[in-house]
Amino acid sequence: MTDLLQSWVDSANSATTEFPLNNLPYGVFSTSDQDPRCGVAIGDMIFDCHLAEVTGLLSVSDFPLFDAPHWNEVMEEGPTLWAALRDRLTEILGQGSEDEASARGMLVPRAQAQMHMPFMVAEFTDFYANRNHAENVGTLFRGPQNPLPPNWLHIPIGYNARAGSLVESGTDVQRPWGQVKRPDDTAPRFAPSKRFDFELELGAIVGTASDGPVTVDQAQEMIFGYVLLNDWSARDIQAWEYQPLGPFQGKATATTISPWIVTRAALEPFACKTPDRDVPLLLHLQDTGPMLYDINVSVGLRPQGKGETIITTTNYNSMYYSAAQQLAHHSTAGGPMATGDLLGSGTISGVDKTECGSLLELSWNGTVPLVLETGETRTFIEDGDQITLRGQAFGEGYTVGFGECSGTVLPALKDPFAKGH
């Protein structure tokens, strides 16, 4: 495993910063005097890639890569350019760099920057690929005899979600209305969700496009990087609508992602295997190498105006299917995969009931309230609660982090069909 790489940006040289030279995650930022543009996080600073390209300091292609406020143009170029860009940024920002004098003027303090969506989302698919989560939800919804659907150990189950629902960290989320039928209801009714929840996930971002089926190895090469992803879920709406076609309006309110794309290259030192299989996968989905990552992930809940409680901590290495297997499976029907496609991992839950990635599981369907550090209890999200996802991989003396993926839940509208709001 590599050590902490040294940078001339002092704040990048600590064991605890999420953005050492080993990371170099890609984002889109703006400042009070300048529009959104591409940048790389380094310690407490952001290196302005657009400015570096305009001035000729950063030149890894014959055409501009950073003249638009998103990373899609870099993403579609593929692994050779991705590696060249990472090498050049490492050179510019590394200790002893010849470019230090000019690059110093291209740094912006992260504290002064506003972050935006880092890429244009083409299509969004969400999976259900963590066995602990699937067994918990199956037990809660269908009973403990047969918690896994019969196909679960053979294919990564997913559904086509709404790309338009994606929002950047910091965006407020309004509690949705929907059709629900609660246990004591004799008929369905239209009401604000009372069981609004988060889902702790990683999102894999497709860099290069495909046309037709791809192997697991090819799929792995297509993946540009990862973000934290909160798949906001209205459990009461979901419970009424999901049979037989799966989630729909219960998942269509919003999906929040973290602002920094952590590249596959930065995560490579933390690669690990998927778990042993009860039944072998068919050949086209079999593992060809370690394609999961050892990433500690957690969720904090902060009631309005109060302190935060970390309500769960678990690890992405507990997934049953890797993003590469999900992407390979997704491609088998022949349809194209596009630059900017986003694949939600599925809720990440550990074996222990305190390591679950949703309130549905943590509160065991609302029957076991969580006690917060403020003394309050929660079964599902209440108005004003801020939910924050975090993710960190730990190397020898360094940390590769994702930054925060945060959103606050606002009260439902009084009348969702009223004009003028």
Ligand code: MN
């Ligand atoms: Mn989900």
